Amino acid sequence: MIDLLERADPARDLQADSVRLRAKVEERIGVSAPLRPGSIAIRRPWLVAAAAFVAVLAFGLPVLLRDQPPSVFAPDLDGIAAHPGVEEAVALASGGLQVMDTDGGTIWVMTTLQNLLQRISAESGEVEATYPIDARVEGVVAGGGSIWLISPDHGGEVLRFDPNLGVVDSTIPLGGAPGWSHWLGDALWVGTDQTEVVQISSDGEIVSTVPGDLKGGEGLGYLWVNDPGTDLISSLSESGEIGEIVIPTERGLDTMSGSGIRQVSEADGRLFLLDGDHPWGTNLNVFDPDSGDFGAFTGLTFGLLDLVQFDGYLWVTSSTDHLIIRIDPVTGEQRRYPMPGKTGGLVVADGSLWVTLFQTGALLRLDTGADLIESSPIVADDWNRFPHRLLCTGTGEATGPTVILQPSDWIDYGSMSVIQAKLSDEGHLACTNGYVQGETTPEQQAADLDEALGEAGIAGPYLLVAAVDGVHAVRLFADGRDDIAGVVLIDPMPVGFQDFYDELLPDYSGHPPWLDLDADVSASLDTFGSVPLVVIEQDPQAVFLSPNFLESPGGEAAEAVNQYWQDGLAFYSGLSSDARSLVADDSGLDMIIWDQPDLVVEQVLELADPS
């Protein structure tokens, strides 16, 4: 077969014309003034720094530019950069929410946690400069040669940032807390909580104030507002006129959360409007300006944050499910691509689609046409049972048990989406058991899983995969059952860990709530018997015995926590007579599912198909 494949090579005897090819290369790099390799990204920071220095000397402007501040924030991007569909990953100044915009060649990202504005070259992916901003910023707009920072400070104001000098050179009071903001025509438009849209010219003057509730971005050449006079969705033109087009809804796209339109985008000559979350998901609506028709286009999942048009498709981010969803604007076909973290904002720059992972603090250039892993068709999705969700994907054509993925409660529901996609890709039926929001208990998790599987008609055998405090739910689920084919425990949290930790380290108890199991309940549960069990552990040196942890609570406490954790691992490994343990090198606590998803997938496949 391999020989035949080699013989089938359609280019086996092709030969390139080296002279002609070399000439084409030289055309691209410019033979008359060849670029120095790698020199592009390092020029601008010096120019900007020098210009700012001159500006400060000459005009006494506030010094807002300084060297990039030291940061302990250093996300491990290796795993993220290697994720299918990610062409490159840029580390941002911190995690937390980011807002961003682009002028085409440069992406401007504001990390709201630390009030840092970052200038990133869309061509090279280099962070060219980082500017501390002396204000809280909730929106960034690029337009008119300036970067506009929308701030709730002082009752609402706009800071005009000069990208050449690297300084804020003007502040414009808004007269109300800002909401949506966008550049249209030659002006900045900012909605406020006074149901007004403020029009600001490129030289920083307020030109007009228009009544209306600004929602979303631009589409069909207009901005879109809820008209306070009619409460209908109406166009806002660049001349400030409202109502040239009125979308025939009975009212604005208000939802139960009252968030109205989340975003708008134009595609295929029509206007697509994403509304806010309903308990059962989110609607993407469509308005056809030619026919005047308006209606629901397709239903989507939860936690949708942004919507853009790129390469003929609509792209939506879902933070809840760690997804980027591609939607065909003609057929409505959806493709779901798992991403290695919570997805946030989207921009199109340098011919690429970019997305932030807002929890991790990373900006990703996506390779949208290449090797994205597509989630298999959804087999069962109980999203009507808000907030619980059982999301099953995969054809199930591969023999073997259904894989149940139980994420850690405090990390989030979508954290196993990459692993789920890879298992589905291998033909397995894989189901994530989790919660979109709300508090729960291991007992509730186990009961909901049992009920949802029954309703979906997905019978055993099951292969259980649990991360961190998800281990408690799968032990409860497996108790008394004879249809468990295997168990994989990733960083399993010891029973009683929360109480132990909080008592030992009361000054460090500000962690997210962990799920725990009562010691008596734990003792009453069956072991896994002879069911194959794999325990995947983090490298202990990388967590509790790391310099960072040792320096904080102190060596003795760190040793005690580590010992408790190691005892817990020994306990879990003793739950089956057919158990083995693996150490995931270079992976910190709770990070194995992101750092080494392939390791987890390998172990699951091995248990699912021992032959």
Place this chain on the structure above:
Amino acid sequence: METESVAKQHSDPGHRFDPLFQAHYDAIYRYCARRLGVSEAEDAAADVFAVAWRRLDDIPDGSDRAWLFGVAYRLIGNRYRSRRRQIGLAARLRAVPGGAVASGPDPDQTRDEEVDLLLRALDQLSPVDRELLRLSAWDGLDRGEIALVLGISENAVDQRLHRARSRLKTRFSRLQSALSSIEPKEAST
């Protein structure tokens, strides 16, 4: 003297680029031709080397070839996404004067049918499986290089390659069976 020599190397990008181009231009061109057809292969290969020129300092020592294939892989996927599915690529190559398969009919008709069947089976695989098999069988990359190109571990390459070969074999057998069940009927009509 050694210091000066090293300094000269870094100040003269051509010093590294020229041997890189000479060593790999043909392989990169053929890689592009297999996925895009001959008519677009030269431009795509030129784009790959233009990226290499700009990022010479990023190219890891000893992994030149894999790095270039990685750039080609992403570049083709990105820029030519609308043409990713290369169904009928072999036919297109045949139609191009000077193309490998256009160099003349193969005297061995049986082998031609087998090859066509295999290419059809290959087209039925997932994009990832196809790419793995092509990188291995056509581009001659080893597991470490494939891992670098696709951004996955070497172990994952081994496992996926094993499964991809198995799937190809299954699809090929199915097509053979389907063909053999059709041929007698056609013969009888």
